[in-house]
Amino acid sequence: MLMQPVTTSSPHSLQRQTHFANYDVGFFNCAAELSGMSLNYARDEEIYGEGEDAEFVYKVAHGAVRTYKLLRDGRRQIGGFHLAGDLFGLDLGGRRHLTAEAVADSKVLVFKRRQVESVVAQNLAAARELWLTTANHLQHAEEHMLLLGRKTAIERLAAFLLEMDARSGQAGRIELPMLRRDIADYLGLTLETVSRSFSELQSAGVVELDGARHVVLRNRAALEEMGA
Amino acid sequence: MLMQPVTTSSPHSLQRQTHFANYDVGFFNCAAELSGMSLNYARDEEIYGEGEDAEFVYKVAHGAVRTYKLLRDGRRQIGGFHLAGDLFGLDLGGRRHLTAEAVADSKVLVFKRRQVESVVAQNLAAARELWLTTANHLQHAEEHMLLLGRKTAIERLAAFLLEMDARSGQAGRIELPMLRRDIADYLGLTLETVSRSFSELQSAGVVELDGARHVVLRNRAALEEMGA
DNA sequence: CGGCCACTTGATCCGACTCAACCTGCGTGG
DNA sequence: CCACGCAGGTTGAGTCGGATCAAGTGGCCG
Numbered sequence: 208m209l210m211q212p213v214t215t216s217s218p219h220s221l222q223r224q225t226h227f228a229n230y231d232v233g234f235f236n237c238a239a240e241l242s243g244m245s246l247n248y249a250r251d252e253e254i255y256g257e258g259e260d261a262e263f264v265y266k267v268a269h270g271a272v273r274t275y276k277l278l279r280d281g282r283r284q285i286g287g288f289h290l291a292g293d294l295f296g297l298d299l300g301g302r303r304h305l306t307a308e309a310v311a312d313s314k315v316l317v318f319k320r321r322q323v324e325s326v327v328a329q330n331l332a333a334a335r336e337l338w339l340t341t342a343n344h345l346q347h348a349e350e351h352m353l354l355l356g357r358k359t360a361i362e363r364l365a366a367f368l369l370e371m372d373a374r375s376g377q378a379g380r381i382e383l384p385m386l387r388r389d390i391a392d393y394l395g396l397t398l399e400t401v402s403r404s405f406s407e408l409q410s411a412g413v414v415e416l417d418g419a420r421h422v423v424l425r426n427r428a429a430l431e432e433m434g435a
Numbered sequence: 436m437l438m439q440p441v442t443t444s445s446p447h448s449l450q451r452q453t454h455f456a457n458y459d460v461g462f463f464n465c466a467a468e469l470s471g472m473s474l475n476y477a478r479d480e481e482i483y484g485e486g487e488d489a490e491f492v493y494k495v496a497h498g499a500v501r502t503y504k505l506l507r508d509g510r511r512q513i514g515g516f517h518l519a520g521d522l523f524g525l526d527l528g529g530r531r532h533l534t535a536e537a538v539a540d541s542k543v544l545v546f547k548r549r550q551v552e553s554v555v556a557q558n559l560a561a562a563r564e565l566w567l568t569t570a571n572h573l574q575h576a577e578e579h580m581l582l583l584g585r586k587t588a589i590e591r592l593a594a595f596l597l598e599m600d601a602r603s604g605q606a607g608r609i610e611l612p613m614l615r616r617d618i619a620d621y622l623g624l625t626l627e628t629v630s631r632s633f634s635e636l637q638s639a640g641v642v643e644l645d646g647a648r649h650v651v652l653r654n655r656a657a658l659e660e661m662g663a
Numbered sequence: 664c665g666g667c668c669a670c671t672t673g674a675t676c677c678g679a680c681t682c683a684a685c686c687t688g689c690g691t692g693g
Numbered sequence: 694c695c696a697c698g699c700a701g702g703t704t705g706a707g708t709c710g711g712a713t714c715a716a717g718t719g720g721c722c723g
Contacts, residue, residue, distance in 0.1 A: 284584040286580055331556060335555075335562070339528075342527035342528070346532050348577060349533060352579055352583055353504045356620075357623065386700095397681080402702060435507060588711065624711075627713080628711055631671080647669070
């Protein structure tokens with residue numbers, strides 16, 4: 208189903224160590240300046256797999272990443288998309304409980320988990336910041352459980368578009384980095400139902416599609432009414 | 436839909452302050468000994484509501500608590516059940532993002548959020564323990580999103596029974612503290628579908644129902660096969 | 664013993680899935 | 694530069710799993 212990954216550099220082949228001196232409260236917010244260690248992943252390339260050791264923590268520089276779980280027969284649930292600026296791969300306990308893949312060609316900053324741990328052990332503010340990240344992921348998951356358990360197809364898509372809009376650059380114009388199948392697996396639907404719901408929103412005048420990946424919000428109030 | 440709460444004591448009417456001296460690594464594990472401050476809630480009584488200030492953190496002494504979100508029209512998604520020993524209400528950011536209610540008559544230990552914060556600010560081990568609690572809640576939510584987005588009714592019930600069994604006292608015998616409606620709202624189903632799925636599991640010889648609330652596992656392997 | 668709440672079971676309905684055809688835009692090679 | 698190929702998307706027809714609506718059952722408490 209998914210494309211064969213195009214091999215780029217892997218974290219395991221990294222030569223250079225990152226320096227973790229002088230960590231501040233906003234440590235992970237200005238990580239780019241501190242670390243300089245980054246990796247590129249091609250579309251559909253795996254970043255880490257469920258069950259592996261969690262050796263690294265990641266921050267998206269640009270592009271987009273999906274994290275998901277699979278059932279034995281291939282059914283997939285995407286737990287979240289990680290866009291520029293988002294931290295991911297912060298699995299406490301040291302085991303990956305989801306798989307991470309690049310949605311589009313992406314660059315990510317990489318931090319050695321061991322070193323992140325030592326920062327946390329010394330710096331309360333940094334520890335709190337990372338805890339807050341985990342708490343934010345939990346809050347997102349709680350909202351998403353409501354969507355998956357109780358919302359209709361059109362409500363799910365409306366909520367998704369509002370979420371993407373809130374995380375996008377300019378409000379009202381969304382550039383979707385992912386395909387219909389990814390949206391479907393995020394929303395607990397099939398890609399056909401996602402497509403039909405897009406068409407429905409468009410013919411209702413709520414959104415306008417300029418190609419499959421560019422969405423313009425025409426009636427945010429209506430969308431918010433639907434997204435609940 | 437839900438019963439009118441029977442009024443018992445509320446956190447806001449507490450006279451006595453808890454003392455937080457001498458906090459250790461296992462602070463929350465031996466909280467009962469340290470605090471002595473506990474509250475009783477009757478079945479269906481609200482402990483806190485979505486949107487309120489998060490003044491307290493709770494630990495279930497006995498009984499069971501559900502935390503959930505509501506849609507405007509009353510559709511409900513239960514995010515989790517909290518049983519004896521479980522911590523809940525640890526909302527970072529100080530706002531409740533779910534509502535908490537007693538599933539059955541329950542006793543909970545109560546901690547002032549302010550004081551928990553000060554412990555966290557001074558004690559790295561305690562901070563790490565609480566962070567781990569948040570991470571465990573996140574991991575549960577990730578597993579539950581897979582269930583809600585991608586599993587069939589029978590798979591959901593199988594997974595639920597395995598989860599409850601793992602958290603119960605003696606393996607293979609489950610005493611369910613909640614009603615069919617709660618199970619349904621946890622699994623993203625209707626209570627009729629939950630009931631039918633119970634019947635199906637029973638006539639397949641996988642479980643045995645002794646009354647609606649007592650379940651005996653007859654074929655764990657089959658249940659695990661279904662629960663995925 | 665009566666009533667009611669929780670649960671079960673049955674009949675029907677409907678929203679989303681499945682299967683299938685077709686469209687569209689883009690990259691590639693002749 | 695155009696035509697072909699194909700991945701991604703849309704649309705249609707039919708099916709099905711779970712929801713809804715509706716009885717009926719059982720067990721507990723007053």
